[in-house]
Amino acid sequence: MIKVNILKPVLLSFLIFAAFQVSSQTDSVTFYNGNYIVGEVKTMTRGVLTVKTPYSDSDFKIEWKKVKEIYTNNYYLITLSDGSRYNGSINSLKPGLINISYEGGQELTSPQEDIVWLDDLDKGFWSQLYASIDIGFDLTKANNFRQLSSRTNIGYMAKRWNVDGTYNSLYSIQDNTENIERTEGGLGFKYFLPKDWYPVVSLNFLSNTEQKLQLRTTGQIGMGKYLIHTNATYWGFILGVNYNNEVYYTDSIPGRNSMEGLIGSELNLFDIGDLNLMTKVSAYPSFTKSGRWRTDIDFDARYEMPFDDDFYIKAGVNFNYDNQPVEGASDLDYILHTGFGWEW
Numbered sequence: 001m002i003k004v005n006i007l008k009p010v011l012l013s014f015l016i017f018a019a020f021q022v023s024s025q026t027d028s029v030t031f032y033n034g035n036y037i038v039g040e041v042k043t044m045t046r047g048v049l050t051v052k053t054p055y056s057d058s059d060f061k062i063e064w065k066k067v068k069e070i071y072t073n074n075y076y077l078i079t080l081s082d083g084s085r086y087n088g089s090i091n092s093l094k095p096g097l098i099n100i101s102y103e104g105g106q107e108l109t110s111p112q113e114d115i116v117w118l119d120d121l122d123k124g125f126w127s128q129l130y131a132s133i134d135i136g137f138d139l140t141k142a143n144n145f146r147q148l149s150s151r152t153n154i155g156y157m158a159k160r161w162n163v164d165g166t167y168n169s170l171y172s173i174q175d176n177t178e179n180i181e182r183t184e185g186g187l188g189f190k191y192f193l194p195k196d197w198y199p200v201v202s203l204n205f206l207s208n209t210e211q212k213l214q215l216r217t218t219g220q221i222g223m224g225k226y227l228i229h230t231n232a233t234y235w236g237f238i239l240g241v242n243y244n245n246e247v248y249y250t251d252s253i254p255g256r257n258s259m260e261g262l263i264g265s266e267l268n269l270f271d272i273g274d275l276n277l278m279t280k281v282s283a284y285p286s287f288t289k290s291g292r293w294r295t296d297i298d299f300d301a302r303y304e305m306p307f308d309d310d311f312y313i314k315a316g317v318n319f320n321y322d323n324q325p326v327e328g329a330s331d332l333d334y335i336l337h338t339g340f341g342w343e344w
Contacts, residue, residue: 027051027072029062032095037062041072044118046270047231058308064231067112068095077128077159078102079117080110081229083196085159087121116231119157128157134314134341145174149337151316162190168318170335182335183207196226200238210333211325212248219243222262234268242284244294253326258292260284274304292324302341312341 029051030036037060039053044064051060069092078086078100088102096112119128131154138147148171155164165187172180186204193199200223206216222240229236240262247255264282278300286292300316319334 027070027074029067029071030069031062031066032068033066040120041070041074041076041118042120044115046276049118064115065113068092070098070112075121077117077119077121077157078115081114081116083192083194083226083229085192087159090115090118113231116229130155130157130344132341132343134312134339136337136339145172147172149335149339151314151337151339151341160192162192164188164190168337170337178209181207181209182333190224196229196236198224198226200224200240206320208320208333209249210330211320211322212250212253212329214247214249216247217245220262222264224264232270234266236266238262238264238266244284244286248326248329250326250328256289256326258286258288260286260294274306276300276302276304278302289324292322294323295319295321297321310343312343314339314341 026038027041028036028038029041029049037051037053039051039060042050042052042059044050047064049062049064049067049070051062053060071091072089075087075089078088078090080086086100086102086108088100090098090100092112093099093109098110098112098115099107100110101107121128131152133150133152136147136149139145149169151166151168153164153166155162165185167185168183170180170182184204184206186202188200188202190198190200200220202220204218204220207213208216220240220242222238224236224238226234226236228234242260242262243257244260245255245257262282262284264280266280267278269277278298280296280298282296284294284296286294297319298316299318300314302312302314305311305313315336315338317334317336319332321332323331325331
């Protein structure tokens with residue numbers, strides 16, 4: 001009787017596993033510790049694999065480096081560390097080695113660690129849309145200080161291109177001091193080429209009371225390349241040109257426009273437990289205004305909440321420097337942002 005009681009749960013588990021395996025929509029993942037999971041592989045990004053199962057309301061998050069073997073039936077957008085992109089399915093040949101089947105019945109073999117992006121295409125438009133928003137609020141008794149800040153990001157990732165939009169704002173009020181306002185946003189487009197090269201076109205704007213900018217509008221075009229593109233780190237650079245048009249709050253100050261160079265670099269670290277770090281530096285030496293140059297620096301740190309990694313705490317700082325500001329304006333403006341956010 002004892003032996004029968006032991007065999008029943010084993011037999012039941014086997015039958016459930018077999019039932020899942022015959023389903024055309026079922027994927028399976030095994031781990032180096034001997035465990036496995038059966039369900040629907042949805043995405044793999046920043047070194048984390050997401051699997052949906054019928055027996056849990058929440059998706060499972062698994063570190064990609066802990067996956068021993070993976071078998072899928074769905075159709076994915078697959079990106080490799082060298083920048084190659086494919087639409088197809090992936091199945092392990094052995095631990096650490098993946099077979100990719102893609103358009104036209106073609107196949108290739110890749111080390112598992114070289115796969116840096118996986119996104120389920122069977123879900124259509126919504127599976128490739130991403131968004132995040134975080135909001136911060138500060139209140140002090142001294143001078144009746146109140147400050148509200150927000151950061152929003154939305155984008156779409158296709159096989160060969162990416163569109164990304166941002167909108168950030170800050171509004172600060174305190175007694176006996178002029179209100180402080182800062183608004184910035186942008187829309188950028190990338191087209192991915194072989195070997196991790198990508199042309200970039202973007203349109204950005206900034207309104208900033210500290211530097212008396214009613215509106216700075218910039219249009220950029222350039223060429224970028226990822227120097228490091230792994231499941232732990234993205235690091236790339238961009239070279240290009242930038243057109244800068246500025247309008248000021250003070251009528252007595254005429255607007256300015258100029259052609260500038262663009263030199264930029266971005267570093268994204270996301271294999272630090274639940275902590276993600278992003279640093280972006282852009283320099284704009286002017287071609288038409290002798291001796292003028294500007295610099296933008298962004299640094300963000302995000303900690304994913306233990307109860308649900310769609311929610312996070314974020315802290316960031318943004319610097320804008322202009323070595324030739326207009327009369328009465330500061331050459332340097334910065335904003336420190338802290339807030340609670342949600343990512344989709």
